[in-house]
Amino acid sequence: MNVVESLTPRQGLRVLVTAGASGIGLAIAKAFVQAGARVHVCDIDSEALAALPDGITHTRCDVSREDEVARLFDDARALGGLDVVVNNAGIAGPTAGIDEIDHASWTQTIDINLNGQYRVAHRAAPLLRESQGLLVNLASVAGRLGFAYRTPYAASKWAVVGLTKSLACELGPDGVRVNAILPGIVRGPRIEKVIEDRAAKRGISYAEMETENLSKISMRRMVEPTxxxxxxxxxxxPGGTNISGQALSVCANVESL
Incomplete structure (x- = not known):
């Protein structure tokens, strides 16, 4: 196999993507389908699931609920196993000072962003051992940088990086690779809401907040879901065969948040 060939996943991979009906998750699901994979996704948005392209099967699932995650894996059995699991489900959480964040908002953010990844990894690990597969956990550049007024989100994403590195050590002897992807400011409705909320908290305009955010990126641009x-x-x-335990930023070099 030459270097160029090693950059293309093999045909027929069996892939599960959480929160795969929109945004980053949908971009990942579509990319794997285009690469010849069989893809199953979950999401909490029933309308988005109904609008998925042909060739992507789905389950409605809230990863904060153990019973729903169990049903997700029951449905995914139709793939005959799993080669790749993408732990993508997460929420932005509140934008507020630590003394203003209520317990319920903090707990919900941690339960979806961190405990949800545990629930999926818990059920995925035996299947990935069988296939000597790959677990990809979606973290954030907020998992390597401080993020004022977004403490539950940042705390959960730092924890995802720790989870990733620990699972890479634990599962590596069985041939399973585990990595985290740390997106930067990804263009789309979700970041627009984050910018709007931070602008309101700071008492500045949306345009000023967006300009400030971009000024902290060395390439001065957002990244795309693709x-x-x-x-x-x-x-x-195949080119990624020896990459494990890594926290890989795809962010145009975000220097601070």
């Missing part, structure tokens, strides 16, 4: 999908594909390709 950039994150491209990294996931590379990790699943």
């Amino acid at each position: 950039d994150i999908a491209a990294m996931a594909l590379f990790l699943a390709a």
Whole structure:
């Protein structure tokens, strides 16, 4: 196999993507389908699931609920096993000072962003051992940088990086690779809401907040959902065979938040 061939995942990979009906998750699901994979996704948005392209099967699932995650894996059995699991489900959480964040908002953010990844990894590990497969956990550049007024989100994403590195050590002897992708400011409705909330908290305009955010990126631009999908594909390709335990930023070099 030459170097160029090593950049393409093999045909027929069996892939599960959480929160795969929109945004980054949908971009990843579509990319794997285009690469010849069989893809199953979950999401909490029933309308988005109904609008999925042909060739992507799905389950409605809230990863904060153990019973729903169990049903997700029951449904995914139709793939006959799993080669790649993409732990993508997460929420932005509140934008507020630590003394303003209520217990319920903090707990919900941790339960979805961190405990949800545990629930999926818990059930995925035996299947990935069988296939000597790949687990990809979606973290964030907020998992390597401080993020004022977004403490539950940042705390959960730092924890995802720790989870990733620990699972890479634990599962590596069984041939399973585990990596985290750390997206930067990804273009789309979700970041627009984050910018709007931070602008309101700071008492500045949306345009001023967006300009300030971009000024902290050395390349002065947002990244696209397809950039994150491209990294996931590379990790699943033969060229990614010896990459494990890594926290890989796809962010145009975010220097601070």
